[in-house]
Amino acid sequence: MAASEGLSFSVASVVEDVLHQQWNRPRALDLETRRAEEAASRRYEAAHWLRKMAGIVAAKDLPAEPSEEEFRLGLRSGLILCNVLNRIQLGAVPKVVESLNDSALIPDGAALSAYQYFENVRNFLVAAEEIGLPTFEASDLEQGGISSRVVNSVLALKSYHEWKQAGGNGVWKFGGNVKPNTSVKQFVRKNLEPFTNSSSRNVPTNEKTADANKTNSSRSLGTLVHALLSDKKPEEIPQLVESVLTKVVEEFEHRVASQNELRQTISDDFTTAKGKKSFMKFSDDNNMKVEDKSHTLKHKQERSCRNYTTDEKSSKQIIKQQMIFNRQGSDLQELKQTLCATKAGMQFMQMKFHEELHNLGMHIHGLAHAASGYHRVLEENRRLYNEVQDLKGSIRVYCRVRPFLSGKSNSYMSTVEHIEEGNITIKTPSKYGKGHRSFSFNKVFGTSATQAEVFLDMQPLIRSVLDGYNVCIFAYGQTGSGKTYTMTGPKDITEHNQGVNYRSLRDLFYLAEQRKETVCYDVSVQMTEIYNEQVRDLLVGDSLNKKYPYSPCLNLLPP
Numbered sequence: 001m002a003a004s005e006g007l008s009f010s011v012a013s014v015v016e017d018v019l020h021q022q023w024n025r026p027r028a029l030d031l032e033t034r035r036a037e038e039a040a041s042r043r044y045e046a047a048h049w050l051r052k053m054a055g056i057v058a059a060k061d062l063p064a065e066p067s068e069e070e071f072r073l074g075l076r077s078g079l080i081l082c083n084v085l086n087r088i089q090l091g092a093v094p095k096v097v098e099s100l101n102d103s104a105l106i107p108d109g110a111a112l113s114a115y116q117y118f119e120n121v122r123n124f125l126v127a128a129e130e131i132g133l134p135t136f137e138a139s140d141l142e143q144g145g146i147s148s149r150v151v152n153s154v155l156a157l158k159s160y161h162e163w164k165q166a167g168g169n170g171v172w173k174f175g176g177n178v179k180p181n182t183s184v185k186q187f188v189r190k191n192l193e194p195f196t197n198s199s200s201r202n203v204p205t206n207e208k209t210a211d212a213n214k215t216n217s218s219r220s221l222g223t224l225v226h227a228l229l230s231d232k233k234p235e236e237i238p239q240l241v242e243s244v245l246t247k248v249v250e251e252f253e254h255r256v257a258s259q260n261e262l263r264q265t266i267s268d269d270f271t272t273a274k275g276k277k278s279f280m281k282f283s284d285d286n287n288m289k290v291e292d293k294s295h296t297l298k299h300k301q302e303r304s305c306r307n308y309t310t311d312e313k314s315s316k317q318i319i320k321q322q323m324i325f326n327r328q329g330s331d332l333q334e335l336k337q338t339l340c341a342t343k344a345g346m347q348f349m350q351m352k353f354h355e356e357l358h359n360l361g362m363h364i365h366g367l368a369h370a371a372s373g374y375h376r377v378l379e380e381n382r383r384l385y386n387e388v389q390d391l392k393g394s395i396r397v398y399c400r401v402r403p404f405l406s407g408k409s410n411s412y413m414s415t416v417e418h419i420e421e422g423n424i425t426i427k428t429p430s431k432y433g434k435g436h437r438s439f440s441f442n443k444v445f446g447t448s449a450t451q452a453e454v455f456l457d458m459q460p461l462i463r464s465v466l467d468g469y470n471v472c473i474f475a476y477g478q479t480g481s482g483k484t485y486t487m488t489g490p491k492d493i494t495e496h497n498q499g500v501n502y503r504s505l506r507d508l509f510y511l512a513e514q515r516k517e518t519v520c521y522d523v524s525v526q527m528t529e530i531y532n533e534q535v536r537d538l539l540v541g542d543s544l545n546k547k548y549p550y551s552p553c554l555n556l557l558p559p
């Protein structure tokens with residue numbers, strides 16, 4: 001069995017890796033110690049023989065009892081190995097790259113490049129392989145390499161030399177292994193990849209190279225097994241073989257599981273993302289083509305992964321753009337709805353505004369109508385009012401009886417006999433006894449009548465003045481009858497005993513204030529005295545004229 005279906009590794013590679021692991025596997029402490037001692041002994045033997053074969057000068061950098069590192073550095077340039085092999089078998093290594101200076105021991109390869117080192121080592125390995133010697137990896141001469149394999153190869157060369165010196169009779173064997181029938185070509189191909197690990201050789205590029213590699217791996221395996229068993233005692237071999245086989249089975253199962261998992265992951269991702277058919281196709285009819293198909297499959301998987309990654313990015317970008325587009329669409333739709341709602345709101349508001357404006361107009365119209373009606377009613381009222389005043393009489397005469405002045409009420413008898421509404425009866429002397437006479441007036445005020453009661457009959461006439469009618473109120477009577485008292489008031493005047501003039505002016509300005517929104521009135525006052533048929537202006541500040549004591553009445557002009 002070289003490979004399983006769909007696997008990108010061969011059984012040989014698994015076994016080889018396990019053998020390497022086994023080679024490097026930590027052993028028990030005592031075994032390790034013993035192995036270290038044995039390895040050191042074998043290394044010393046190899047170094048001693050190489051120094052002897054190469055000569056002291058050529059092998060001066062290789063100590064007689066070198067450590068692993070000294071052994072590796074001493075042989076790293078490949079010069080000693082090639083020269084010794086050429087001495088044993090002339091021309092076995094046709095071309096040897098010599099060092100530029102005397103010393104072949106250059107700590108980190110400053111004088112010789114890695115390629116030059118590799119050339120010598122490679123040529124040695126090719127020649128050794130051709131002879132049938134166990135070889136080693138070129139990387140074993142690098143830091144971290146397996147120096148025991150180099151030691152083993154050198155001791156095999158020693159054995160071969162001794163066999164040749166003994167006459168070369170029969171078939172040379174080393175450690176019980178028959179000389180393998182190998183081809184140089186295979187090793188050349190293999191070693192053209194310096195410092196590579198064994199697994200890298202198991203990735204063929206085509207079927208032909210897969211065959212070559214398979215054969216090569218088999219030979220490499222043989223070498224590994226040979227190297228692994230060569231230093232073992234017979235009783236250790238069964239246990240070692242069992243351990244190696246167990247490891248091989250575990251490693252193989254592990255790799256199969258990993259391959260299947262990888263395949264399943266890629267298949268699932270690809271199917272989910274693109275819905276395309278699977279790119280993974282494996283053929284099971286030809287085991288010889290499995291590795292090539294696996295290799296091709298790997299390329300396909302990588303290409304698919306790359307395509308998948310690119311497609312996934314494009315898909316994500318498209319989905320993102322689609323989401324933005326959808327969001328903008330929904331925003332636009334929302335804006336349209338908002339605009340429609342605003343439009344409807346505006347129309348509703350406009351309708352309400354027109355409606356309220358219409359209602360307001362109607363209300364104002366009603367108010368204007370009511371106002372005009374009010375003015376009509378007011379005018380009618382005024383007309384009727386003044387008509388009533390006219391009916392009462394344009395000339396009205398009132399009679400007021402003055403009471404006795406203080407201190408005279410007991411010594412005089414009143415002449416007033418009887419007072420009844422508009423009539424007053426006066427006692428008059430007569431030669432036939434007592435007489436009496438009656439007089440009629442609009443109204444007769446007795447001695448107990450107050451200033452307010454007297455003004456109450458004058459008050460309606462003040463309103464007629466503001467309605468544009470001419471009104472004249474005056475008092476007539478003999479001296480001391482109470483004219484001044486009635487028209488103005490007593491000397492110690494108060495709001496209670498104010499006469500007709502003060503009360504009339506107060507009412508006049510009060511009504512003017514009430515009507516100020518509709519009518520503007522101008523008020524002026526003039527005060528004259530007629531005495532002994534002489535008229536005098538009492539408001540003139542002439543020393544000859546008598547100044548009226550209540551001139552402040554002039555201040556009652558309207559604003």
Ligand SMILES: Nc1ncnc2c1ncn2[C@@H]1O[C@H](COP(=O)(O)OP(=O)(O)OP(=O)(O)O)[C@@H](O)[C@H]1O
Nearest residue numbers: 401402403477478479480481482483484485486490
């Ligand atoms: N109704 C009344 N009640 C109380 N006292 C009165 C009344 N009428 C007049 N008097 C008093 O009588 C006096 C004379 O009044 P008054 O001066 O008004 O008379 P008169 O007619 O104006 O006099 P004259 O013509 O000389 O000016 C005053 O002292 C006044 O206070």
